[in-house]
Each structure stands twice: as C-alpha cells, then as structure tokens.
Amino acid sequence: MSHFAIAQLLKGAVAVDSQVTVKGWIRTRRDSKAGISFLAVHDGSCFDPIQAVVPNSLNNYNEVTTLTAGCSVEVTGKLVPSEGQGQSFEIQADEVKIVGMVENPDTYPMAAKRHSIEYLREHAHLRPRTNMIGAVTRVRNCLSQAIHRFYHERGFFWISTPIITASDCEGAGEMFRVSTLDMQNLPRDDKGNVDYSEDFFGKEAFLTVSGQLNGETYCSAMSNIYTFGPTFRAENSNTSRHLAEFWMVEPEVAFADLNDIAKLAEDMLKYVFNAVLTERRDDMEFFAQRIEKTAISRLESFVEKDFAQVDYTDAIEILKNCGKKFEFPVEWGVDLQSEHERYLAEVHFEAPVVIKNYPKDIKAFYMRQNEDGKTVAAMDVVAPGIGEIIGGSQREERLDVLDARLEEMGLDKEDYSWYRDLRKYGTVPHSGFGLGFERLVAYVTGMGNVRDVIAFPRTKGSATY
Amino acid sequence: MSHFAIAQLLKGAVAVDSQVTVKGWIRTRRDSKAGISFLAVHDGSCFDPIQAVVPNSLNNYNEVTTLTAGCSVEVTGKLVPSEGQGQSFEIQADEVKIVGMVENPDTYPMAAKRHSIEYLREHAHLRPRTNMIGAVTRVRNCLSQAIHRFYHERGFFWISTPIITASDCEGAGEMFRVSTLDMQNLPRDDKGNVDYSEDFFGKEAFLTVSGQLNGETYCSAMSNIYTFGPTFRAENSNTSRHLAEFWMVEPEVAFADLNDIAKLAEDMLKYVFNAVLTERRDDMEFFAQRIEKTAISRLESFVEKDFAQVDYTDAIEILKNCGKKFEFPVEWGVDLQSEHERYLAEVHFEAPVVIKNYPKDIKAFYMRQNEDGKTVAAMDVVAPGIGEIIGGSQREERLDVLDARLEEMGLDKEDYSWYRDLRKYGTVPHSGFGLGFERLVAYVTGMGNVRDVIAFPRTKGSATY
Numbered sequence: 001m002s003h004f005a006i007a008q009l010l011k012g013a014v015a016v017d018s019q020v021t022v023k024g025w026i027r028t029r030r031d032s033k034a035g036i037s038f039l040a041v042h043d044g045s046c047f048d049p050i051q052a053v054v055p056n057s058l059n060n061y062n063e064v065t066t067l068t069a070g071c072s073v074e075v076t077g078k079l080v081p082s083e084g085q086g087q088s089f090e091i092q093a094d095e096v097k098i099v100g101m102v103e104n105p106d107t108y109p110m111a112a113k114r115h116s117i118e119y120l121r122e123h124a125h126l127r128p129r130t131n132m133i134g135a136v137t138r139v140r141n142c143l144s145q146a147i148h149r150f151y152h153e154r155g156f157f158w159i160s161t162p163i164i165t166a167s168d169c170e171g172a173g174e175m176f177r178v179s180t181l182d183m184q185n186l187p188r189d190d191k192g193n194v195d196y197s198e199d200f201f202g203k204e205a206f207l208t209v210s211g212q213l214n215g216e217t218y219c220s221a222m223s224n225i226y227t228f229g230p231t232f233r234a235e236n237s238n239t240s241r242h243l244a245e246f247w248m249v250e251p252e253v254a255f256a257d258l259n260d261i262a263k264l265a266e267d268m269l270k271y272v273f274n275a276v277l278t279e280r281r282d283d284m285e286f287f288a289q290r291i292e293k294t295a296i297s298r299l300e301s302f303v304e305k306d307f308a309q310v311d312y313t314d315a316i317e318i319l320k321n322c323g324k325k326f327e328f329p330v331e332w333g334v335d336l337q338s339e340h341e342r343y344l345a346e347v348h349f350e351a352p353v354v355i356k357n358y359p360k361d362i363k364a365f366y367m368r369q370n371e372d373g374k375t376v377a378a379m380d381v382v383a384p385g386i387g388e389i390i391g392g393s394q395r396e397e398r399l400d401v402l403d404a405r406l407e408e409m410g411l412d413k414e415d416y417s418w419y420r421d422l423r424k425y426g427t428v429p430h431s432g433f434g435l436g437f438e439r440l441v442a443y444v445t446g447m448g449n450v451r452d453v454i455a456f457p458r459t460k461g462s463a464t465y
Numbered sequence: 466m467s468h469f470a471i472a473q474l475l476k477g478a479v480a481v482d483s484q485v486t487v488k489g490w491i492r493t494r495r496d497s498k499a500g501i502s503f504l505a506v507h508d509g510s511c512f513d514p515i516q517a518v519v520p521n522s523l524n525n526y527n528e529v530t531t532l533t534a535g536c537s538v539e540v541t542g543k544l545v546p547s548e549g550q551g552q553s554f555e556i557q558a559d560e561v562k563i564v565g566m567v568e569n570p571d572t573y574p575m576a577a578k579r580h581s582i583e584y585l586r587e588h589a590h591l592r593p594r595t596n597m598i599g600a601v602t603r604v605r606n607c608l609s610q611a612i613h614r615f616y617h618e619r620g621f622f623w624i625s626t627p628i629i630t631a632s633d634c635e636g637a638g639e640m641f642r643v644s645t646l647d648m649q650n651l652p653r654d655d656k657g658n659v660d661y662s663e664d665f666f667g668k669e670a671f672l673t674v675s676g677q678l679n680g681e682t683y684c685s686a687m688s689n690i691y692t693f694g695p696t697f698r699a700e701n702s703n704t705s706r707h708l709a710e711f712w713m714v715e716p717e718v719a720f721a722d723l724n725d726i727a728k729l730a731e732d733m734l735k736y737v738f739n740a741v742l743t744e745r746r747d748d749m750e751f752f753a754q755r756i757e758k759t760a761i762s763r764l765e766s767f768v769e770k771d772f773a774q775v776d777y778t779d780a781i782e783i784l785k786n787c788g789k790k791f792e793f794p795v796e797w798g799v800d801l802q803s804e805h806e807r808y809l810a811e812v813h814f815e816a817p818v819v820i821k822n823y824p825k826d827i828k829a830f831y832m833r834q835n836e837d838g839k840t841v842a843a844m845d846v847v848a849p850g851i852g853e854i855i856g857g858s859q860r861e862e863r864l865d866v867l868d869a870r871l872e873e874m875g876l877d878k879e880d881y882s883w884y885r886d887l888r889k890y891g892t893v894p895h896s897g898f899g900l901g902f903e904r905l906v907a908y909v910t911g912m913g914n915v916r917d918v919i920a921f922p923r924t925k926g927s928a929t930y
Contacts, residue, residue: 218593
C-alpha cells in the first residue's frame with residue numbers, strides 16, 4: 001500500500017516537494033486550452049478531493065482527457081502548495097495510471113450532477129461515491145468510534161447481547177421470526193399447530209428488540225457495561241425516523257440512579273458531538289452549507305449548555321399553561337408527543353431537556369416505582385431540532401415490587417425467572433438507557449431521514465442488497 | 466457515582482489514606498477469632514477483588530458476619546497498603562452498607578466453589594460473576610476495543626452492513642429465514658406456494674452470513690472500510706468452534722493485493738494481542754494458571770515472530786513428503802483439513818503461516834483468478850494451537866473474468882447486478898478478509914469452546930435468555 005491517503009496530503013502531513021502517489025476516483029476533469037488537465041481525485045479519506053495537474057507531455061495524455069467521473073486512477077507526482085482557492089496542496093503529475101474506466105459515462109448512475117435523495121437510496125451500492133453519503137459515512141464512523149472510546153475510557157465493557165432470542169421476556173408483537181422450518185411443509189403437532197420443537201432452536205425464536213434485559217445480567221457482575229449492536233422492529237411505520245433494522249447503544253450501570261444515568265447521557269452526547277466537531281470539521285461544513293444551516297452551531301450550542309431537568313408532572317403543567325394549542329391534548333397520564341417534547345426543548349427551555357418520572361401506566365414493567373405510587377423513575381432526553389433522542393430508566397431492583405408489577409400487568413413470573421434471579425442474588429440499584437444510533441447520526445448531520453444515514457436501510461417492503 | 470472502581474484502587478491511582486467507597490459483591494468472607502471480618506469485594510472492573518477489613522466495632526457487625534458470596538455491599542473506609550500477599554491495597558472499613566442479600570445461600574447457583582463449564586453455560590445469566598467468565602468478558606472487551614482502534618488509527622471506516630438481507634447473492638443453504646408471516650395461515654399463490662410478496666420485505670429474507678459483498682460497495686468509494694457485526698449460520702454442527710450467531714470482523718481495502726491483506730492480517734493480530742498482553746495482564750495470568758499454560762507465552766511468541774508464507778501448492782508438497790500419516794489424504798486440489806493446517810503451523814514452520822493461492826474449484830466465485838488458470842488469490846492465516854483464524858482473498862475486479870466465473874458456476878448474472886456494477890464503474894483491485902471474533906477470543910483466553918466466550922451462545926436447540 002505504497003500510497004498516501006488524500007486526507008494525509010491535504011492536512012500537510014507530508015513534506016512539500018515529496019514524490020507521492022494517490023489512488024482513487026475521478027470526481028471531475030477540466031482541460032485548459034494550454035494543454036493541461038486538472039483532475040479532482042478523491043479516495044473517501046476526507047471530504048475534499050486533491051487536484052492533480054496533468055501536463056500534456058505525459059505519454060498517455062490523450063487517454064487522460066477521456067477520464068470521467070467515477071474512473072479509478074493512480075496519480076504519481078510532486079506534492080506542491082496549491083494556488084487555487086480552498087485547497088491547500090495539489091499534485092504535479094508525472095504519471096497517471098488508469099485503473100478502471102466507467103462503462104458508458106452518459107448512463108453512469110452517479111454521473112457528476114445533483115441526484116435526488118430518493119434516487120440515491122435506490123442506488124445504495126453506489127451512493128457512498130457522492131459527497132453527501134461519503135460525508136455521512138465518515139461522520140457515522142466518527143460517532144461510533146467516539147461512543148466506544150467514551151465507554152472504554154470510563155471502564156465500561158462492551159457486551160454483545162444476543163440478536164436471536166427465544167426468550168419470552170421481550171413481549172412479542174412487532175418482532176421478526178427467525179426459523180429454518182420448511183415453509184412449504186411445516187411440521188404440525190397433533191392439534192394442527194406448527195411444531196416449533198422441530199425448528200432450529202427447538203422453540204420459537206425472534207430477532208431482539210433490545211439488549212437491555214440481557215445487559216442487566218452483565219451489569220449485575222461487571223458493574224458498568226454497554227451494548228452497541230443491531231436491534232429490530234417489524235413495525236409498519238413509513239416515517240423518516242423508523243427502520244426495521246437499526247443500531248442501538250445501551251449502557252447499564254450498577255449502583256446508579258436516574259440522575260446518574262441522566263448525567264451519563266449528557267456526558268456521552270457532549271463527548272461524541274465534540275468528537276465530530278473536532279475530527280470531522282470538513283464534513284460538518286458541508287452539512288451546514290447544503291443540508292441544515294445550523295448543523296454546526298446547534299452542536300456547538302448543545303455541548304456548551306447544561307441540560308435542563310424537569311419532572312413529567314411539571315412538564316405537563318408547563319404545556320397546559322403555555323397558551324399554545326397542540327394537536328394532541330395534554331393531560332397528566334398521557335404520553336408526550338413529539339410536538340410537546342419539541343415545545344419544551346425548543347421554546348420553553350431552549351436547551352436539551354431531561355424529562356423524568358413518568359406515569360407508571362405508560363411505561364414498561366421493569367422501571368423502578370417511585371414512592372408516590374403513581375410514577376416510575378423513567379427519563380427521556382429531548383433535544384431541540386429532533387425531539388426524543390434517548391430513553392432510559394432506573395430498573396426495579398426490589399423483587400417483591402417487581403413481582404407485584406408483573407402480576408399487575410398479567411405477565412408470567414416463570415417467563416422472567418432469570419431476570420428475577422438478578423433480584424434474588426445480591427440485587428443492586430441500577431439504571432440504563434437506550435440511544436438509537438441512526439437517529440443520532442441523522443441529528444448530527446441534519447439528514448432528514450434515517451434511511452440515508454445507514455448503508456443499506458431495511459424498511460417495510462425493502463431489503464435489497 | 467461517588468465511588469471508585471476497584472481497578473483504580475488496586476493499581477494505586479488513589480492516594481494512600483484517602484477515604485474511599487467501593488460498591489460491589491462479596492466473593493468470600495473470613496472471620497478471625499479476634500473479631501475482625503475480611504471481605505473480598507469485587508466489582509468486575511479487574512480480576513482481583515479488594516479486601517475490606519471490618520472491625521467488630523461497627524454497629525452492624527453482626528449483619529456483616531452473615532454476608533455470603535454474591536451479596537452486594539457498599540464499603541467505605543481508609544485505603545491502606547496491604548500486608549497480605551498478592552494484594553497491593555486494602556480498605557479499613559468504617560462502614561459496610563448491605564445492599565442486597567442472597568436468598569438461600571446454600572442454593573445460590575454461583576456459590577463459591579468450582580462449577581463445571583457446562584453448568585456455568587446453563588446459568589449464562591449468572592456466570593459473569595465467576596472469575597473465569599469475568600476474565601473472558603474483560604479480554605473480549607479489550608480485543609474489540611483494540612480492533613476498532615487499530616482500524617480507526619489506519620483511516621478505516623466502520624460500516625454496518627445489513628443483518629437482514631433479501632439479496633440472492635449469499636447462496637441460500639444454512640441461512641435463517643426472517644419473516645413476519647402468520648405461520649398458522651401462510652398466504653399462498655395460485656400454485657400453492659408460499660406467497661412471500663406478503664411478507665414484511667415483500668420477498669424472502671434471511672440473516673446475513675457475511676458482510677463482505679456489501680462491504681465491497683463501500684470499499685469502492687471510501688477505500689478502507691471494515692465491518693464488525695453479527696453473522697449467522699444455521700449449521701447443525703455441534704462442535705467447540707461453531708455458533709449459530711457469531712461476530713465477524715471484515716476489512717476490505719481498495720488498491721490492495723493478496724500480500725497487502727496478508728500483511729494487514731498480521732499487523733492486526735499482533736496489535737490486538739499486544740493490547741491484551743499490556744492491558745489485561747491480570748486476566749491473562751489467570752488463564753495461564755488455570756485454563757491453558759501457554760496462554761501468555763504463545764501470544765508473546767506470536768507477536769515476535771514474522772508470519773511464514775507458503776503457497777498452497779508448496780504446502781501440499783510439504784505435507785506429502787513429511788512422513789506423517791494424516792487421517793485425510795493430501796493431494797493437490799483438496800481443501801486443507803485442520804490436521805494439515807496445524808502440522809504446517811505447529812511442526813513445520815513453528816509460526817503462524819499464511820497459506821496462499823488455493824485451487825479455484827474449492828473457493829468462492831468472487832476470488833481473483835491467478836494467471837495459472839488453476840488457482841485463485843485466496844489466503845488463510847493458520848496459527849499454532851488453533852488452526853485457521855482468518856480467511857481472505859483478493860477479489861475478482863475484472864468484469865469479464867467475473868462473468869465467466871459466474872457462468873461456470875451456474876450463477877445468474879442478474880442476481881449480482883449491483884456487485885457487477887462495482888466492476889463496470891471505476892473498478893479497482895481490492896482485497897479483504899474475515900476474522901471470526903469468538904474464535905479469536907477463544908484462542909487468546911485458551912477457552913476450549915466458543916460458547917464460553919460470548920455472553921449468550923446460540924447453537925442448535927438453544928437460544929434461551
């Protein structure tokens with residue numbers, strides 16, 4: 001790999017006048033009347049291409065003048081400061097080796113013009129070649145690296161919780177079945193029901209909707225853990241915020257209460273936003289210019305401000321008394337809708353808000369009951385410009401309270417025996433949250449649809465590639 | 466979170482005589498006749514517990530003397546150098562807050578005695594509380610962090626390739642079907658076949674067996690990418706090396722040939738082994754003592770030696786002439802068995818070996834054909850003590866050669882249209898490999914079975930939790 005990444009050259013990591021080789025793809029070609037061609041060559045390592053100045057003294061100059069967007073080349077020459085605006089260095093080419101041409105440039109799906117975002121989605125295998133999806137890819141990578149780094153620095157262990165699960169804990173509905181049964185000849189028991197004892201796992205199995213319950217088992221031994229893996233919902237929601245397959249980050253912390261975990265969420269978001277602002281300035285400038293004017297300024301404001309904190313009960317009062325008319329009426333006991341959350345973050349607090357202590361009847365069985373008997377120690381983090389970005393809770397660590405809650409909700413204790421074991425044997429207060437990774441990337445980049453921030457989105461009716 | 470991780474205290478990161486609190490679980494308790502109790506408290510942050518010395522002057526001393534393995538506590542006191550052997554610091558406790566007892570200590574599944582590894586597997590939700598699985602968890606985390614760091618430092622982008630795929634490229638067989646169809650009432654077309662157009666994705670969908678082909682699309686734009694995610698095989702293999710769900714690392718590098726990628730594999734393995742040797746010495750000492758005597762020495766030897774390189778054709782000659790009788794006979798054209806690979810690595814070369822250029826008839830369609838017309842640019846990395854750990858290849862980047870190969874193998878070009886597009890539009894030589902992450906963890910720890918190095922193993926007949 002005897003060549004340099006373009007990012008290295010553009011940031012001045014290589015001495016001027018060095019002989020260098022770059023390998024990549026043509027973004028544009030421009031020929032001057034003086035017999036010089038200017039090639040913009042990119043290799044994905046950073047937002048900008050590097051300019052190669054190709055004199056007509058080269059043996060294959062005629063070939064060079066047939067290069068079009070997407071052709072692959074190896075360019076060797078001298079690295080020199082560039083006189084052009086907006087570029088630091090360029091290459092005076094001695095050699096341009098043509099590696100791969102583009103068949104029928106006129107019909108090349110990624111020809112150098114603006115494409116609609118829907119068109120790009122239909123060419124998901126080629127869209128990383130565009131400025132936009134290239135930038136998304138680098139920012140997504142930056143965020144994921146920062147997430148791993150954040151937790152690793154704080155002594156958290158990454159746990160890969162299972163993707164396939166036959167656990168009954170997850171609550172069916174909206175789950176994908178995983179099976180190797182022969183669909184044309186399903187085995188049946190003597191009542192005529194499908195006989196899952198003959199399926200691969202000997203019982204019904206599904207794709208996980210969350211690693212939380214599994215994560216709690218490791219939290220109850222290792223103290224600080226997190227998951228970062230794919231999760232699945234077979235929801236029929238055709239929205240810009242939903243995918244059938246998406247990545248989740250779920251930390252779980254022993255001896256932590258709701259406030260601790262709210263602080264962890266704030267620290268994590270600020271850490272990863274700072275990473276993007278520092279490491280991916282080039283891509284963020286593109287997003288600010290072309291996708292969302294405030295892409296940079298809102299991240300800068302986010303990392304500077306303390307999160308606001310408000311109780312659900314107080315938030316309801318704020319919303320009832322604010323004078324604004326909402327589509328969904330506000331009353332104690334209802335779940336907050338996106339319009340409510342955004343009002344709180346964008347208008348009332350003008351900052352990210354942690355909303356805490358929700359009515360227990362709208363929340364999951366595992367959330368810790370507060371002393372008032374009406375609410376649970378749940379929280380949502382709501383940010384200006386996006387709405388809910390994180391949901392978490394303190395978990396119910398008291399076996400008797402958990403059991404009463406399971407019964408109240410008509411859930412079978414037997415199905416939760418391993419989860420209950422954690423409360424029987426050295427139980428500890430613990431808390432955690434879940435972050436939808438694609439929503440985070442969409443927020444940071446300003447991309448309006450989560451389908452454009454994951455390489456190959458899976459949605460109702462679509463799982464190609 | 467006003468307490469210290471035990472790892473911090475034991476490594477001397479906190480000043481002697483500081484007042485500190487630790488929170489964790491009892492490993493053992495010992496009472497002296499002099500009215501002092503010694504609690505070994507662990508919190509998962511490192512291999513060793515910290516000793517808390519509890520005088521009988523504490524108000525709840527009687528309660529303290531009822532603590533058993535697995536009980537959760539908060540201990541506050543003065544951090545002092547320890548006089549005991551093998552421990553650096555201990556805590557002179559002023560306060561022991563009992564957080565959670567163990568119900569019926571006599572029947573606590575993780576009571577402080579040796580358990581068989583099979584027994585632990587059946588208690589996967591509690592086994593991270595043991596020395597062994599705790600150590601596996603920390604080493605696994607260390608390896609995964611090191612992998613991300615290795616690629617990030619080298620300018621690779623992490624790509625999350627899809628888990629669910631309706632692509633026809635992967636070759637069915639041994640794949641898990643993903644579906645939301647009502648199994649009791651499957652929709653049928655007019656020929657009586659299951660009508661997958663009514664399924665969630667509008668066609669048949671499966672769990673991925675590899676991210677490689679998808680990864681190649683991003684490599685053809687971003688140059689250097691890697692995947693690190695779960696993959697699936699519905700194999701009925703009840704062995705110590707197979708899981709139905711396992712994590713794979715798959716780098717893909719543009720403008721790289723087989724030798725480049727062999728070098729990358731060598732660099733990566735050495736990098737991550739060095740990370741374990743440096744960062745998880747405590748856990749590795751446990752593995753060397755209790756699991757595999759050479760656990761540390763073989764890693765040290767691995768990182769010091771250059772990998773041997775041998776052509777498949779030469780390897781066959783070595784095996785035929787070595788005088789050893791193998792169970793599977795050796796002849797040019799056969800795939801190498803584990804016994805052959807291990808002979809080469811352990812006896813002949815006494816080093817990790819890269820075996821290159823295999824007969825094309827035993828390899829996949831996408832591997833690049835060599836000029837001899839008989840072999841492809843494939844490689845396996847084979848290590849002493851484990852056998853094959855990495856498999857990779859240079860990919861066929863020439864459209865005409867790829868098409869001829871597809872035809873030869875009876876595969877339909879139409880099914881590979883997006884894969885072929887990468888060769889139509891600015892094709893570049895590129896190469897990559899796959900590393901089974903659980904096999905790596907099993908090798909490093911010396912654990913004999915991959916089921917014990919992933920939190921909740923999925924195998925034929927088993928997907929509980």
